[in-house]
Amino acid sequence: MVSLRGATASLGGRPVLRGVDLTVHRGEVVALLGGNGSGKSTTIRAVVGQVPLTTGELELFGTPSRRFRQWRRIGYVPQRTTAASGVPATVREVVSTGRLSRTGLRPLGRADRAAVTWALELVGMANRADDSVNALSGGQHQRVLIARALASDPELLIMDEPMAGVDLASQQVLADTLRQRVAAGTTVLLVLHELGALESLIDRAVVLRDGLVVHEGAPPAATGPHALPGHDHVHPHATTEPGRTGFLDTWAGQP
Ligand SMILES: Nc1ncnc2c1ncn2[C@@H]1O[C@H](COP(=O)(O)OP(=O)(O)OP(=O)(O)O)[C@@H](O)[C@H]1O
Helix, strand or coil: CEEEEEEEEEECCEEEEEEEEEEECCCCEEEEEECCCCCHHHHHHHHCCCCCCCEEEEEECCEEHHHCCCHHHEEEECCCCCCCCCCCCEHHHHHHHHHHHHHCCCCCCHHHHHHHHHHHHHCCCHHHCCCEHHHCCHHHHHHHHHHHHHCCCCCEEEEECCCCCCCHHHHHHHHHHHHHHHHCCCEEEEECCCCHHHHHHCCEEEEEECCEEEEEECCCCCCHHHHCCCCCCCCHHHHHCHHHCCHHHHHHCCC
16 A cells, blocks of 8 residues: 655755655554654655655555545544644534545535544544534544544555554543554554554554664564653663663664
């Protein structure tokens, strides 16, 4: 569903991706891991067409990206942001924008409205549908953004740190939502700092460092404090506490 080969990209004149290879097969759940600034967000932004490649090739659903137009097949949840965009939109309105890739400029029909309600129910936000997005907590914003991505019933869901800043209860709701979509056949590519509540869902981990893939394989079970949601993997105490070194830090080359 995604084939990125030899991808290089620069931002602000600096090379950020230095030859990334990434393949995601149908039905897989692939986690992109790595330290801050290793290129995780840039990689998935390249996949969704937001960062141009300098060299390399990208195919989506077997089609070279320059010819790919079927964006309704992909749901994208950007790195933590709010669902509010300065306009007084309701939760339902924001999630409805997720149907634009299917409807274009035609008004939403009955099937579109049903899909929006379905997505809201999936993330447990149906009871807030008519509330302003400005009245939501951070975790609720994240649920709304995930519902927006789900509203087009995408075959491929791409998410940038969907659990960042989300409380444990909301993490569980989101993990259950993802589990349900994966069971229904959705393919998932997501950036994570910790596997946390999603650990059992991940088929394969791809670890980036300095814009290169440095490890790829089944994610080992994280144990100890690194496995806890919300643990910050950049931590000065690790060198004085060698027993607490987690797998992610080891792969990512963090101290
Ligand atoms: N718009 C930009 N202009 C210039 N440099 C950028 C821009 N966006 C990102 N970078 C740089 O590119 C590198 C990779 O950033 P990226 O956001 O892909 O990392 P990341 O692995 O997702 O990190 P994090 O875990 O902190 O989110 C970083 O060094 C960052 O400073």
